[in-house]
Amino acid sequence: MARASRRATVDSILASAERACATAGVRLTAKRRALLATLLQQSQAMSAYELAEQYRQDHGESIPTMSVYRMLDFLAEQNLVHKLGAINKYIACAHISCSHRHETPQFLICDDCHSVSEVEVEAETLDTLGQGVEATGFHLRSRQLELHGLCDHCYKRAAS
Amino acid sequence: MARASRRATVDSILASAERACATAGVRLTAKRRALLATLLQQSQAMSAYELAEQYRQDHGESIPTMSVYRMLDFLAEQNLVHKLGAINKYIACAHISCSHRHETPQFLICDDCHSVSEVEVEAETLDTLGQGVEATGFHLRSRQLELHGLCDHCYKRAAS
């Protein structure tokens, strides 16, 4: 599936992010914004260290990884980026500019080429899953799933 | 939910593991078996380093973490242990001795106390989820889910 950048320009997404932060009463500082811009321009999920390096190249200024982690935490709290805990990488939310209500994103992680695609799953299926889990007394933090496997490209390559 | 050790003795599980490896034509060496035994006796998911230390205490012999990783990789390939990628820990499969067909295990990871419980979800729900995902061209490796949240104990503690 397309990353956010295919759907809207980076600038318009950043503008959406600014509005979202203003509404939430939090600050999208210049650095946070710049880091988000860097991530938006990636086609792959990025680790914090990879992002620090990319940020340096993009903005001609180095940035401590410690700060990158903090900014990513902030951006994740505002749902502007998703943290993929299974592979310790981050990806910009593909729906920052969407005004319509959308489903919780589900991520498909290719264990071979490490590409990440974002799909939506029927709300009903997730609800059933969530209800089954919560019935055991567990309290889900989110319904974001991270599923592993092979993308079609790697699957076909492996088969040959 | 109960770990494997509550359902069957460690010895009988190890015997099942031996049979499974013999059938698969792979070697469950003494060290691999000993490591599995160590993990079976834990009530919590363990990191490779924690396991190396526990192994040393259990068997009076130290073992390089490098070897622990390799053995865990082997055991995971044989589906004798599960790797919880989200928290970098390992847990013995609760179903090694089960001959009956069972559902794919789903893991509930408490983000507070880091306990892990294993639940089963209706096959139908998982099938629906899996079919939706595979329809996008992605090929799931397994239907094992790792869900994050708070266990009931931590949830109630946080609420107070």
Place this chain on the structure above:
DNA sequence: TCAGTTATGTTACAACATAACAAAAAAGGA
């Protein structure tokens, strides 16, 4: 302005994981 809060930088280190190569042990055929 200035005091309080939030954000970022710096340093040091803990925890997790693997690369590269060496040694030991097991398997299998002559």
Place this chain on the structure above:
DNA sequence: TCCTTTTTTGTTATGTTGTAACATAACTGA
């Protein structure tokens, strides 16, 4: 058995990921 090959395990060093603790800078609002 003995030798060769393959597999497993050990050793050393280093890479990768993440955070603690504290300092400095920037912003906010009275």
